[in-house]
Amino acid sequence: MSELASEPLTQREPWYDQADTGLAGAGRVTVLSRADVRRCLAAVDPVAVVRQTLADHDRGESLLPAEAYLRWENSQGAYTRSIGMPGAVGPHHGMKIINASVSNPAAGLERAGGLGLCFDAETARVTTILEAGLLSAVRTAAVSAVGVAATGYSGAGSLAVVGCGAQGRMHAALLTRELPGLRTVSLYDHDPAVARRLADLLARDDLVVTVHDTARDAVTAGEIAVFTTTADKGYVTPAWARPGALLVNVSLGDLADETFLDAAALYVDDLDLVADNPRRPLGRLMGDGLVTRPGDDTAKPIDATLGGLLTGRYSSRGVARPHVVLNPFGMGVLDVALYGAVAAHARHEGLGSTVDLG
Amino acid sequence: MSELASEPLTQREPWYDQADTGLAGAGRVTVLSRADVRRCLAAVDPVAVVRQTLADHDRGESLLPAEAYLRWENSQGAYTRSIGMPGAVGPHHGMKIINASVSNPAAGLERAGGLGLCFDAETARVTTILEAGLLSAVRTAAVSAVGVAATGYSGAGSLAVVGCGAQGRMHAALLTRELPGLRTVSLYDHDPAVARRLADLLARDDLVVTVHDTARDAVTAGEIAVFTTTADKGYVTPAWARPGALLVNVSLGDLADETFLDAAALYVDDLDLVADNPRRPLGRLMGDGLVTRPGDDTAKPIDATLGGLLTGRYSSRGVARPHVVLNPFGMGVLDVALYGAVAAHARHEGLGSTVDLG
Numbered sequence: 001m002s003e004l005a006s007e008p009l010t011q012r013e014p015w016y017d018q019a020d021t022g023l024a025g026a027g028r029v030t031v032l033s034r035a036d037v038r039r040c041l042a043a044v045d046p047v048a049v050v051r052q053t054l055a056d057h058d059r060g061e062s063l064l065p066a067e068a069y070l071r072w073e074n075s076q077g078a079y080t081r082s083i084g085m086p087g088a089v090g091p092h093h094g095m096k097i098i099n100a101s102v103s104n105p106a107a108g109l110e111r112a113g114g115l116g117l118c119f120d121a122e123t124a125r126v127t128t129i130l131e132a133g134l135l136s137a138v139r140t141a142a143v144s145a146v147g148v149a150a151t152g153y154s155g156a157g158s159l160a161v162v163g164c165g166a167q168g169r170m171h172a173a174l175l176t177r178e179l180p181g182l183r184t185v186s187l188y189d190h191d192p193a194v195a196r197r198l199a200d201l202l203a204r205d206d207l208v209v210t211v212h213d214t215a216r217d218a219v220t221a222g223e224i225a226v227f228t229t230t231a232d233k234g235y236v237t238p239a240w241a242r243p244g245a246l247l248v249n250v251s252l253g254d255l256a257d258e259t260f261l262d263a264a265a266l267y268v269d270d271l272d273l274v275a276d277n278p279r280r281p282l283g284r285l286m287g288d289g290l291v292t293r294p295g296d297d298t299a300k301p302i303d304a305t306l307g308g309l310l311t312g313r314y315s316s317r318g319v320a321r322p323h324v325v326l327n328p329f330g331m332g333v334l335d336v337a338l339y340g341a342v343a344a345h346a347r348h349e350g351l352g353s354t355v356d357l358g
Numbered sequence: 359m360s361e362l363a364s365e366p367l368t369q370r371e372p373w374y375d376q377a378d379t380g381l382a383g384a385g386r387v388t389v390l391s392r393a394d395v396r397r398c399l400a401a402v403d404p405v406a407v408v409r410q411t412l413a414d415h416d417r418g419e420s421l422l423p424a425e426a427y428l429r430w431e432n433s434q435g436a437y438t439r440s441i442g443m444p445g446a447v448g449p450h451h452g453m454k455i456i457n458a459s460v461s462n463p464a465a466g467l468e469r470a471g472g473l474g475l476c477f478d479a480e481t482a483r484v485t486t487i488l489e490a491g492l493l494s495a496v497r498t499a500a501v502s503a504v505g506v507a508a509t510g511y512s513g514a515g516s517l518a519v520v521g522c523g524a525q526g527r528m529h530a531a532l533l534t535r536e537l538p539g540l541r542t543v544s545l546y547d548h549d550p551a552v553a554r555r556l557a558d559l560l561a562r563d564d565l566v567v568t569v570h571d572t573a574r575d576a577v578t579a580g581e582i583a584v585f586t587t588t589a590d591k592g593y594v595t596p597a598w599a600r601p602g603a604l605l606v607n608v609s610l611g612d613l614a615d616e617t618f619l620d621a622a623a624l625y626v627d628d629l630d631l632v633a634d635n636p637r638r639p640l641g642r643l644m645g646d647g648l649v650t651r652p653g654d655d656t657a658k659p660i661d662a663t664l665g666g667l668l669t670g671r672y673s674s675r676g677v678a679r680p681h682v683v684l685n686p687f688g689m690g691v692l693d694v695a696l697y698g699a700v701a702a703h704a705r706h707e708g709l710g711s712t713v714d715l716g
């Protein structure tokens with residue numbers, strides 16, 4: 001900077017300062033930490049928000065554009081990625097940014113984390129930044145819970161959870177609360193200690209919780225089997241499923257192709273999201289023409305979307321043999337709806353901190 | 359909560375709290391306001407960062423996935439949108455979120471604003487949140503400045519700026535600094551007061567600055583003409599251009615189709631970004647088969663990318679008649695590189711504030 005100091009300041013002001021228009025910039029933004037989000041959740045029922053938003057989405061009252069997807073390998077060669085998912089429903093506009101590296105848990109970090117953003121509907125300004133990891137896991141489990149009810153499995157007496165990390169814990173904690181007739185929970189994790197920790201968490205007088213030695217033993221015990229692993233290849237064949245079971249494929253892989261193709265009923269959250277993503281088995285099967293959209297009987301059609309079941313546009317087939325598959329993709333607009341509900345409560349209660357972005 | 363209060367607390371802890379894994383969440387994030395970013399820019403040369411990153415991109419050393427794009431109309435019926443642009447180059451990974459509503463300036467707000475995010479390359483965690491509006495405008499002007507030099511127009515004596523808002527001011531402030539032979543600046547804005555404010559800003563003993571009554575008068579006066587408007591339809595025909603002029607199409611519209619098709623040379627920042635976006639004229643012309651990629655002479659080929667000119671993979675045609683067109687799309691990876699440089703300096707100087715997302 002020394003060579004500039006001898007010049008008149010008015011001439012030497014940096015060019016980017018000269019360009020200032022005098023209009024207001026980004027301004028003040030509310031920041032909600034995970035603790036703030038948690039406090040808001042005491043007043044916001046995420047299952048109700050998810051149920052409502054799935055129905056709104058089915059009625060065409062949402063915007064759900066394609067996501068932005070950046071992937072790379074970190075220095076350990078681990079799959080690492082960032083996904084940006086904008087969406088809008090009702091008065092809520094926003095974006096979910098959810099990043100992950102598969103090497104995070106070994107380093108003591110949650111696999112996935114990121115930010116939720118709320119936008120002002122008039123100006124598009126960012127109004128709120130939220131910790132997104134908790135709500136992402138809450139939303140994912142809430143979709144499965146809504147799906148279990150909408151597909152006709154609320155009466156299940158047995159639940160299997162394969163993969164007992166953050167998502168598995170969230171699913172188990174919610175479903176053991178939501179299923180009044182539940183009597184047994186069967187757990188499997190490739191790390192038995194992780195499964196045992198979840199078993200301890202679920203301990204309840206009226207519930208028999210078993211940690212199994214194999215994934216198949218766990219799956220076979222469940223009228224509902226939830227897959228919350230990091231598997232990227234299918235290994236669960238139809239023979240694993242208890243007759244009439246609901247297989248909830250939350251993670252990427254787990255279910256073998258024939259388990260989709262042999263299902264008595266096939267449910268998803270959003271047809272376009274599933275069809276547009278060949279990285280996941282069901283999208284690949286649609287791309288190959290082996291699975292089709294509802295009503296298209298040229299191959300194996302998807303039976304319904306969850307939103308369509310909720311609005312009555314489709315009917316559930318109920319408990320059906322050989323098995324039923326629910327395969328949510330993950331709709332960012334559900335997170336955006338949760339962000340809106342949480343941010344409204346935070347505003348009402350004066351929760352969170354404020355940063356002035358200028 | 360009253361119905362829950364009578365139950366044992368251990369049984370009634372919310373389900374989403376039971377699901378906690380004990381792994382570390384989002385953690386602490388540095389927040390850089392516009393003032394912080396401005397202070398960092400005193401030590402970071404954005405034109406040099408943009409030049410380097412364009413060359414890195416040409417050498418395939420970057421990741422630039424498709425953007426996520428959400429658009430809606432606000433209550434005034436104004437076009438309102440959010441764009442999420444992830445990208446990576448060298449050690450820098452991040453995302454630009456840039457939102458805008460065309461009704462913002464009338465409400466006293468900058469049209470566009472948003473957040474820049476830096477990600478940890480190992481964990482994908484968000485490490486820094488920056489005010490993105492200033493760097494977005496700086497980046498856009500820097501691309502034009504690099505483009506003026508790379509296409510052979512550094513010797514220009516006259517500059518026209520059509521559209522004198524934030525982008526026009528930024529371009530004028532930078533280009534009047536970067537072009538040593540500049541003697542005249544011609545300005546036009548549909549609001550004459552806005553053009554006059556920019557003229558006042560540019561006042562310098564060795565520069566004749568004129569506010570014109572029509573866009574055509576301004577354009578015709580410039581060896582370089584920069585378009586930084588909100589026009590969404592082409593109106594600048596080849597007859598407007600001074601012979602041999604460089605037309606820099608920063609905004610969406612402005613240039614009529616024949617002005618692209620008749621150009622002696624056509625330059626862009628990224629071929630895929632331009633081709634994939636039919637909302638902008640050049641993408642539409644490519645979609646219609648009227649403009650093709652470099653070396654494809656079945657129609658009017660694009661001559662080169664800016665990065666290709668910088669690495670020497672392509673050669674510039676220099677000043678050429680009837681006119682030359684530079685049409686950058688806007689590469690989020692350039693912003694990400696700037697975020698990385700700014701965040702590194704902020705870390706070094708201890709600038710910014712910290713929020714703990716938990």
